[in-house]
Amino acid sequence: METLSIDDLPGGENFRDVTDIFVEAAASMEPGSFILREGFTLQDAMSAFEIGEPRLDSGMAGATEERPPFDIWAPLLPEELCWIIDRSFSYEMLWHAGNTLAHTVFTCLYALVISELHPDMMPFDLVDDALRPPHLIPVVLRASICGMLKCCDLSWRELCKGHVYDTEDWQSDKGDTSLLEGTSVQNVILGLDNATTWILRSKKVPEPWATALVARLNLRKALLQAMDANIFKAPSDFLDLINVARNHLQTVRTYPAPPPAPDSAARLAFDPYIARKLNSSVPLRVIDVSPVTETWDSLDALLDAWEEQRLLSLTSTVATWELAGNLRIWLNPPLRIPYARSSTQSVFYDGLLVLNKFNPTWVIDRFFFETLGVSYQAVAQFVASNSVAQWPQPWPDLQRGHFKLMTEYIRALWYNPPRRRRFFMRSLVDLHIYYTRLVAMVSGMPNLPSTNVMRHIPACALVWRLSVIREVVLSGFQLELYTSEEKPFAYWYASQVIEAHLACLDDMLLAVDPDCPAGRELRFQHSLLTALQAMVIPMFALSMPLMSFAWQQMHANFLRRYKWAFGPGYEISSVPVVAAPDFDEFMDVCGRILQDRTFSPSDSFELARSILTQLIEARSAGGYAGLWTNERIQLLRNLADACQRLQSVPRSMAELPSFDVGLLKWDPQINPWFPVLEPEGAERRRNVHVRRTQPYAAPP
Template sequence: MENLTIADLPGGDNFRDVTSIFVDAAADMEPGAVILREGFTLQDAMSAFEIGEPRLDSGMAGDADQRPPFDIWAPLLPQEICWIIDRSFSHEMLWHAGNTLAHTVFTCLYALVLSEMHPEDMPYRLNNDALRPPELIPVVLRASICGLLKCCDLSWRELSKGHVHDTEDWQSDKGDTSLLEGMSVQNVILGLDGAITWLLRAKKVPDPWATALIARLNLRKALLQVMNANIFKSASGFLDLVNIARNQLKTVRTYPSPALEPESTAHLAFDPYIARKLNSTVPIRVIDVPAVTETWDAIDALLDGWDEQRLLSMTPIVSTWEIAGNLRAWLPTPPLRMPYIRSSTQSVFYDGLLVLNKYNSAWMIDRFFFETLGVSYQSVMNFVDRNSKSQWPHPWADIQRGHFKLMTEYIRALWYNPPRRRRFLMKVLVDLHIYYTRLIGIASHLPDLPSTEVMRHIPACALIWRLSVIREVVLSGFLLELYTSEEKSFAYWYASQVIEAHLACLDDVLLAMPPDCPTDREMRFQHSLLTALQAMTIPMFALSMPLMSFAWRQMHANFLRRYKWAFGVGYDLSSIPVVAVPNFDNFTHVCGRMLQDQTFSPSGSLKLAQSILTQLIEVRAIGGYAGLWTEERMQLLRILADGCQRLQGVPDTMAEMPSFDVGLLKWDPQINPWFPVLEPEGAERRRNVHMRRAEPYPPAS
């Protein structure tokens, strides 16, 4: 190998040592001191290292990234303006989907130069091209971009309230770029109205493009008005705005923008690498823009979310809010609402002062007792104060404050993203147990009451809600695909134990419930649904056992990690035993008994569940608090009933388990949130396999 000389090195040999220059310049600095220009952070400095990866070096521009200079005033055809507006809608929906502004909205270069797009700044040199009216840019396009940025501003303000989580649900980084924070909504609407008026009166844009542009401007205007509206001021007015937006969206779909030729100037309106010129440390990421039909679908889902929000704002029933929130998590369609809708829904429920803009803490606890026991909070207080044997006054004020905080946080948490929601429910279980303990303390000072006296069941209020939360924590593990194959059997068994405790609690309370009241109807529906769920979880516990390794020591270690939320130190503050604690030792013993059970039929249990669910569907016995979400609750019942049908190929007895291929069970949350399906060939394969007696599984130790 030849020896290299200095002349062979890249850059030649004309180097000078400049170390002394930097040493002299830093002579007055203290050791460890750093000089940074304004807006330049240590993270920027670390990002400046050349690592040879263009995606991570936000300042690096490759040869393929070179593009002609952007000309604000380049004449555009009306259909090109339509295309730019449609693409800006797409980028807005991509931001709502969790991407950064620098990679979505700000890639539209017109959004960065609005201050230069005034009509009076329009160069006189522009030719008066009849096909490309110069006013399209400073009048029509500018109004649309202003509306886009103001919608993003209003969304940003809602999202920044902290109801959803920055960098987890959405990206708050603006890159020091304006979202027209200082411009009023009314001024933006005036600009949109002015653009619409120009299109109608100037007659410079022929149909169908004039109609297409007007529909897009009206759609932007309606979206802006909905975002800026007070839903409590006029629910009917809010609905009118949503319907206007729906109508304009329908028109926009009817007049789609065309696919542009590759040489069209409109393509230069978007620069996917603009983040390198913004004050942003986020690595460059080029996001594929979806088909415009997907954008319209996303806006349609946004409008559906607003419509549901309007219905919820008129629903002063806490249980209905809980039902609606749970259904959004359980049902695959419609999908989980975008973060903006989930945040604004939480704001509608509780704004930090009042619930639903008019109710205080007394109303909240009153609804809690009425929807659980069928009696008012005042009735409970009066009964306890008259009949209590305690020599000390009961801390009703403290209970009311604690209940208000607990329940408002719980309802709002139903609109978190699924992992965050599950973590919150784990934490709230301790508070619910402490609340249950306090109610037991109050009930302990009452005289012996018959089981038909509703006041006997005061502690059951907290216990019913707590058992519902435990069940959701356990079953949501399947929805989020958290469980390993080895963990599924225990999860189903524990869910059945929680449901058993819940059913026992409902049995007691129903003895004292006034017949045919909303609370009674809701509890009877819950009782039927829980019975069906238990009839599904028990066979799934048995069918999942072959997935276990039966290495009990390792399984116990995994159990402690997975269910550590059930053994928190917070429970030590209460002397009352915790109801429905997961117990691994009991599980191992039940596994042994289940394998020897000659009477249990997995397929028979699933048929029972299907029968219960089918009956609920046929008689529409959906309960007392589903309200306007009755159809969504029916959808859940159909999914569960269909799940039972899809599992009809499972063994009839435990003796047939060795011939059953457990690998045919497939868990897919898009089909069923909690239960697997049996692949179609599973039932046929089972019929063709010679049945033989079960061979013993390794014993529990």
């Protein structure tokens, strides 16, 4: 076998230094500029990782990123310690906002060396500086950082339950870094208590910083205890923890920490580029830290969410849970903290019991009782004794299906808004199948009068499904999904869904006891939907100028937007779908409403405002508002304000051609479903004509 010499190997050993050649060739280039050869591809760019191009290689530190070595035992002033703790809170809330641990919490270098940050490992040669007590680091700062890591650990465990979505709502990647998973909550709390005791007894921390540090330690302790608490075991104790945390948060706000000096060792406590040293596959990202006041506001929102969870844990009315979940979306701002949304879902259903004590039968019982005022047992007995059908009623299957639908629906109310809307669209087929089965059940009991509540058993599922459809349609405005051309159909279709819902409520009110909670809720829903319909119909007319009247293109957009209404699953049902979207009917209505000389958009908004005002003044919030009455009244006020802002719209359809539709501004921060009419609209609407691609025309 022939032996290869070293000169025959790839590269050999006869190297020549060509650095001078490249330096001379690049002499006229500006620093940071590129020369790209013809045909430069993404693969060529990715190969720069191998050669260490700092703009493409997140693991390479440039000259401007060099920093002094981090000394965990560098003495700190008490106010510098407060600044580090505050900044740690900020990074923790940034993680809750959906960023990775490597870019937020783990940028605190003390969190990465927490095992070394112990009083027994403190160097003996540290100077006992009166202004910078050495024990501040291993006692006070260590306790605070341990508390932060343990809070992140408890949050991580809750978020991993699957109620919210990894990489969509939050980031689970730990980068192979400890969150003190093996340390008990009690040990961390003991460390926080010891740190507080040391500050108070040693007298080495002067005021006001002693009070500031104690408040921060106690705030962390209260947050940790609240995350670890069982909300069902002692609701009053849970409320006490929330109130204690609020008091300490207020104290922390009162004692803000000043930014440390530019040469302070405190500034080295955070390294925004630490992700390149961690086992993380996420590209490096430097996150700007929000002002600390926003951090405290985020913590305040978390405390509000916990307080609402406590109230919900004491609420055994499913309709109230539904209302609370909807109000979190309808009233701005929605609940944005994924941990709070996940823990709220866990409070309702932990995978075994509802509200920690109820079985599946309870859920279906509450559904019929809260809708018709009769129990599930009464329904089952009536059907068994009055049905002429020869086949047995599939009560077990019906019960299992209803329980799954209901629990998933309530939990979905605390999804993020886009995910919530997608869930609702997918659930519509199952809701229609459920409605079909109830229709088949009632069909075996002929000749039931309209005043018999059992005749309206299918209506329970129908009003539920119509409510979901309405939310799917209107949430498109809140999520800003609709193009200008799609808005008229959305408003028109919402009016059709509401019309079907009102017809269903009219029938149910004939049989339900008007004085029971179910009856009061039905009457409130009827009034609210009447007002809402009086708002969406004029919005359909007013937004018609936004259409191009290219009917073929509009039909294609319609099929794309409302594909959820024509998906597979409906064909197995023999019962027609109620309030299905119909583009042909929409075309016909567009032609007729332009000729309607009696319809007044302005009067329609005035009618809606009148109904809403009566509800507000009577504080009539339905039978299941409960502790959320004020929030429901606020929803009515928001809708009434929307009517007031749209009072200057045309008084008749004859004035529509002179109305400037460009003055309608949709802003979800003002109202989730309806636009705002710019102030000058009242003066300009008669003089400015909207530009259209073609004149109004009826569909062919």
